[in-house]
Amino acid sequence: xxxxxxxxxxxxxxxxEFLQRNVLNVTDLTRTNKLSEILNSFSGxxxxxxxxxxxxxxxxxxxxxxxxxxxxxxxxxxxxYEKAMDSHMLEIAKERxxxxxxxxxxxxxxxxxxxxxKYIYDNIDKIDLED
Numbered sequence: 497x498x499x500x501x502x503x504x505x506x507x508x509x510x511x512x513e514f515l516q517r518n519v520l521n522v523t524d525l526t527r528t529n530k531l532s533e534i535l536n537s538f539s540g541x542x543x544x545x546x547x548x549x550x551x552x553x554x555x556x557x558x559x560x561x562x563x564x565x566x567x568x569x570x571x572x573x574x575x576x577y578e579k580a581m582d583s584h585m586l587e588i589a590k591e592r593x594x595x596x597x598x599x600x601x602x603x604x605x606x607x608x609x610x611x612x613x614k615y616i617y618d619n620i621d622k623i624d625l626e627d
Contacts, residue, residue, distance in 0.1 A: 518545070519548045520549050521551070534547050542565040543563045543566065544563070546561070547562075
């Protein structure tokens with residue numbers, strides 16, 4: 497068996513093991529002491545363990561239990577990342593501020609499929625440009 501297939505098999509097994517061990521139904525938490533076990537697993541040293549809780553009666557009702565220290569660390573990493581991206585984009589904007597825009601605006605807008613030009617045209621009189 498090739499290394500690629502072996503890695504895929506191991507990844508699939510790891511995913512199945514995660515689903516079996518860490519994805520819980522809300523009923524599992526209310527009828528057993530599983531919630532207490534999860535919270536106890538977060539005591540002591542920081543852990544990267546993640547538990548997904550779902551309510552099968554409402555597919556949109558899902559949440560995650562993670563170690564509080566880990567979550568705080570992830571929030572700090574996110575904040576650092578966002579600041580770094582903002583700083584990087586500001587530097588790019590400063591570098592390009594005197595560049596000549598040699599691409600026609602129509603070509604730029606043509607590439608954006610998400611702009612609803614018909615809606616804008618039909619409602620141009622209703623749009624308040626001062627806001």
